[in-house]
Amino acid sequence: MPTSRKVIMQRQIINTLGVQADIDLDSEIVRRVNFMVDYLHHTRAGGLVLGISGGVDSTVAGRLAQMAVEQYRRVNPDWTGKFYAMRLPYHIQGDADDAVAAIEFIKPDVDIEMQIGSATDALAMSLKDATGEEPSDYNLGNVKARMRMIAQYALAGEHGALVVGTDQAAESITGFYTKFGDGAADIMPLAGLTKTQVRNIGDRLGADSRLVHKIPTADLLTNKPGQTDEAELGISYDDIDAYLSGDAINDDAREKLETIYHRSEHKRRLPVRPSDDWWY
Ligand SMILES: Nc1ncnc2c1ncn2[C@@H]1O[C@H](COP(=O)(O)OP(=O)(O)OC[C@H]2O[C@@H]([n+]3cccc(C(=O)O)c3)[C@H](O)[C@@H]2O)[C@@H](O)[C@H]1O
């Protein structure tokens, strides 16, 4: 591809995802907290709900969510809404102590631990009984992510609360999330941030550096616990962030990233309907 076309494509993707290479951390924290406060006010919602894994994204989004409910409560003392943090292990979670450390940092109004092991396994068993087919480890991983979505929406429904999503630009560009699983949410406070910016905000907020600089994992596979995102994606977060920041990366990585971006376009759109034609 000629250099000018490469640059135009990169710029279009950066603009679509709303990435800003240079951010002021303090004003970015204020802007994102105010955004949640403003939306709580507008919707009169009964609080916020978020799954806390022990990874950096939910640590940072969780702390921002708790800051938002505290700020909203200060100006609306009669408001009874809360931030509900949910630890949702599938049986035994290898890094469960990180999820506890994240909760200690976030200091949520409500800390809930709920097993998704039995519900997930029951779904897989029912599918097998009905069809004779057992979901692969890969597909079961997506069922785990969707079971967490069901748990969060069940709790949100009880309290009229909104489900927070942790999608940021490095995940959005790759579609590296489960469609209607962790990709499903009502409010996305980290949207448009690179992974590095999420970490920088985590550092600025004073989160434990063990959590902030932890190697990212979706941790969805039973047969490969803690598999790193980078191993599965075949591309590094450094390359993804450099691309999102408008820097040049090597041609192989760029081509791979743009292929993944185009292939995952359906995840960034509403379900296709007869009046759509964006995929041509
Ligand atoms: N072109 C198209 N137009 C419209 N819909 C399309 C489609 N292609 C597939 N689909 C639909 O999308 C489904 C596939 O999408 P999906 O179910 O998401 O499945 P898929 O993208 O295959 O898997 C999710 C990926 O995200 C990763 N992940 C998941 C969860 C969390 C994290 C994390 O970082 O924490 C990472 C996971 O490791 C895996 O690599 C298909 O089954 C089909 O229903």
Ligand SMILES: Nc1ncnc2c1ncn2[C@@H]1O[C@H](COP(=O)(O)OP(=O)(O)OP(=O)(O)O)[C@@H](O)[C@H]1O
């Ligand atoms: N075991 C879990 N308990 C509760 N929520 C979870 C769990 N695993 C994943 N989630 C939810 O799914 C989201 C997506 O997972 P993802 O791995 O992308 O984020 P993370 O774990 O917060 O950070 P990182 O990407 O750096 O690992 C999490 O932010 C969290 O909200």
Ligand SMILES: [Mg+2]
């Ligand atoms: Mg994770």
